[in-house]
Amino acid sequence: MRILLVEDDVQLAEALAEALSDQRYVPDVVNDGEAGWAQAKVISYDLILLDVMLPKLDGISLCRRLRSNGYSTPILLITARDTSTDKVNGLDAGADDYVVKPVDLPELLARVRALLRRGSTSSPPVLEWGGLKLDPSSYEVTYLDQPLRLTPKEYSLLELFMRNGKRVLSRSVIIEHVWSFEAPPSQDTVKAHIKSLRNKLKVAGTPDNLIETIHSIGYRLRPLS
Template sequence: MRILLVEDDLELQKNLKQHLLDANFTLDVASDGEDGLFQGCEHNYDAGIIDVGLPKLNGIELITRLREQEVDFPILILTARDSWQDKVAGLDAGADDYLTKPFHPQELIARLNALIRRSAGKASPLVHNGPFSINTSTLEVKKSGHLMSLSSSEYKLFEFFMLHLGEVKSKTVLIEHIYDQDFDLDSNVIEVFIRRLRKKLDPDNQLGLIETLRGQGYRLIPLARCEQGTEDKPDAR
């Protein structure tokens, strides 16, 4: 999942960046509100973390401007102020949750995961599709209860598919949500990871797990539909 972090405290920014990368998030960083506004409007994110006390454009104004531009990814605000007025102002501006400094990085990650799940219509960290399940808290993938071994990038791709089950996603969208802004959008890496996922999760193509729609992208098939045999066999290339 791709996150926008807007934090002007460079030491905290560095610390949070490392924790988020360790938790398998893809991350873009801004150090002031104007850069945060540009990046938030320019790229597709799964969630944002925005500090209230930003230079150039404070966090409340940044969130207000993002929502005015119909940017709708969930936002977690960070504030060093412990007054209820600041929390209310952030939520009224369009934030979805808040944390008061100091906080434990694991709490931030847990809240972030919850926001992303809710935005995808999922209440639990466990997401199921047929024999497959992922745990967005532990980053585990299982098939019929057996733990599967996926690389970091394979997990990111499969998690995104599982949270958007049945939705067609283009290669550009997949890259934008899984990799940072410096990634080569012309790369064929998505096809490589799609092939790897198929080989690991559905090696005999018995389930037709990932469907290719020519000229459109890819879709993770809801397996109940496949099991009923009512759909054509997906293109396995």
């Protein structure tokens, strides 16, 4: 899942981005409110992490602008001011929740998970494709109840394929959903990660070429017979 992090404290932004990446999210980081607004207009995010005190456009104003323009993406505010007035202002502006600095990472990640669950209640709790199962809430992948050990990128690729069923995904679509816009990979890198994922699925006993290549178009999960 893709998360927009709007935070002008570079050290904190790097720490939060690393923590989010470790949890299999794809974080995009910008450092001011206007850049956050520009990003939100061109990329569909699953959640926005938004600092209140930002240059150019503060977090409360950005939150209000997003909501007034019809954006329903969950918004989690990060505020340095632990007063009821600031919390009320943020919630009134359309934020769904907030955390107070200094940020407690386990608490923040728990709130992120809660908001993502709330925003995707129509999604199945466990994704299945034949004997392959992926649980987004625990990041566990099994084939015929045997666990698979995947890297974060391999997990994200498999989740993307399983959420899209028989739909063919181009490399550009895969890159958009699995990699940060700040560090887009080469097509060879995408191919290498898919090859590694295929090998692990094959070792686990899945049918050959479970992820099939559609020539000159992209990749998809092989339809179940």
